[in-house]
Amino acid sequence: MKEHVYFLSLGFTADQTQLIQEARQYVGLFQRIEEQISVYNEKTDPEVIRLLNVQVYQAAVSVWAYKRKVLGLILRCEIVSNNIPLLVDHTSREAAYFAKRLKELNEGKLKPLPEAIIKENVFFLKIMADHSKFIGHLLDPSERKLVDQAREFSNDFDQLLFQAQDLDHMRPQSETVPLLDHFLDQNRVSVVSLREFKKTARDLIEACKIKSNIPTLLADHVFREADHFLHIIDAFDEHLSAQQT
Known part of the structure; x- marks a missing residue:
């Protein structure tokens, strides 16, 4: 997820500062989660893992919404960037998949x-x-x-x-x-x-x-x-x- 938004940030034009800033905020968000997970790595308490899954699920749903917003802007010709529509859609599908898997794990669907x-x-x-x-x-x-x-x-x-x-x-x-x-x-x-x-x-x-x-x-x-x-x-x-x- 972190790399997806980094790649999107590279594809925006210089004047699309708001979208670039949002992408960078998501890079920071997922970077912090990565660091948090490295601390939890030795912990196997189910409740700790469940709460972590909830946190990551919320981040995945949020970045999915951002990607769909970007896709909508491109498809409506409101922005022109080097991010081709299929690539943005592709990354949004992966975010939706990730969120779905986290939800299933917390529901015990293994x-x-x-x-x-x-x-x-x-x-x-x-x-x-x-x-x-x-x-x-x-x-x-x-x-x-x-x-x-x-x-x-x-x-x-x-x-x-x-x-x-x-x-x-x-x-x-x-x-x-x-x-x-x-x-x-x-x-x-x-x-x-x-x-x-x-x-x-x-x-x-x-x-x-x-x-x-x-x-x-x-x-x-x-x-x-x-x-x-x-x-x-x-x-x-x-x-x-x-x-x-």
């Missing part, structure tokens, strides 16, 4: 159901497809091979997303575990490939070996999100395996 597994994959497949589009957009057009690779990943994840949405509409029940196993395996293969592409791009950007408008922090950010998606897939896979034993 076990993933088949329907929830599919919906989680729908969410992250869309995120991965968006990332591929952003990378292709921000690379210099002269980096033709990398731009083509980004477009291929975008198409691949669009197809996986459509497939996941079809499966979501079919609403498979718990007895369709083999179907979900295949679904997760298929997604894993593509996410591993995309993660390695992102890692290569990040390393090249850091070494100043390719031409782009991508900050190293942004390249690392999208790499970490792909890595996080893989951890989620593995956790779902482990849950489904336990169901079969």
Whole structure:
């Protein structure tokens, strides 16, 4: 969340001082929460964790509203900035997802159901497809091979997303575990490939070996999100395996 608003602040024009100031305030807010969490790291008191979740939930809901405000300003042509609408929408979806997960955790909703597994994959497949589009957009057009690779990943994840949405509409029940196993395996293969592409791009950007408008922090950010998606897939896979034993 902190990095999202930092990236947005970089995209505003110099005269959009109010929006820049608000973004910087959110950077400070999430920075303070990060520091607070580092203090709580050794504490496992459920009430302490619940109260922390409430605090972070409120911050996530607030930053979601800020992002939607910015998106509205762009879509109504009230501002022109370097923050493309899909990027702002993308970050707002992640804020909404984060807030929803914190709320579920505090309500004790921990076990993933088949329907929830599919919906989680729908969410992250869309995120991965968006990332591929952003990378292709921000690379210099002269980096033709990398731009083509980004477009291929975008198409691949669009197809996986459509497939996941079809499966979501079919609403498979718990007895369709083999179907979900295949679904997760298929997604894993593509996410591993995309993660390695992102890692290569990040390393090249850091070494100043390719031409782009991508900050190293942004390249690392999208790499970490792909890595996080893989951890989620593995956790779902482990849950489904336990169901079969």
